Amino acid sequence: MDAENPVTSTQSTPVALAEALAAFDELWSPRIVTRVNDYDVRVAKVAGEHVWHAHDTTDEFFLVLDGELRIALREDGTERTVALPRGSVFTVPRGVEHRPSAPSGATILLFEPTGTLTVGDRHDEIPDHVDATTGHELNA
Template identity: 55%
Template sequence: MTRDVRNVHDALAAFSEPWQPHRLTSVNDYDVKVVKLLGEFVWHSHPETDELFLVVSGQLTIQLRGRDVVLNSNDVFVVPRGVEHCPRAESEVQAILIEPRGTMNTGDAGGERTAEVQELG
């Protein structure tokens, strides 16, 4: 956790790979992560927690069983705990995620796209 001022745009400029969350800071037991998204992720859920998406730039579609939620820059959406979802970005999206420390990006699905949260330099 950092106690210094962090700039979201500088943090997002520090890496290029999609689907690799980076911890910007922490608040109590929650991580505030920056991430770049491109293409389609995996269908998964987080049985124990909600997941907040805040789009910084681009357009993100969060596919839910039965409907799609489209987020544009500055939009926020919370995927409720246990709800299966699959984020999709036709072009690069920059986003902030807020979720409890230790939450895996692939939730209950696991697999090769599971990524440890990386610390920003």
């Protein structure tokens, strides 16, 4: 990516994910790299803990590009954590409370309906390091 050929969210040319990730530094602040029908494909840099939250009407898809992502889940009165090493995918079902974290940092790709809020429909108090957004345009 360069100044004359910025990556945009709705383009018909390939997007180099490494270049897209190099274009921003903010944690827990996803960038939209492309759209597929009514879905955003977002990339994010993450470290530490996100916030407990749930998406009432949509599943949430995660692909770990680098590092390890952990997702704590609260379902059926129990709590468990899944560990996702690089290259792993996981889908959090709609309505399930979850809290992503990455103690050593990670980069992830998310696939969600356009307009989905990063802190879900229900969430704990949002800490300062978490960006409550529906995704930012990559070149914005």
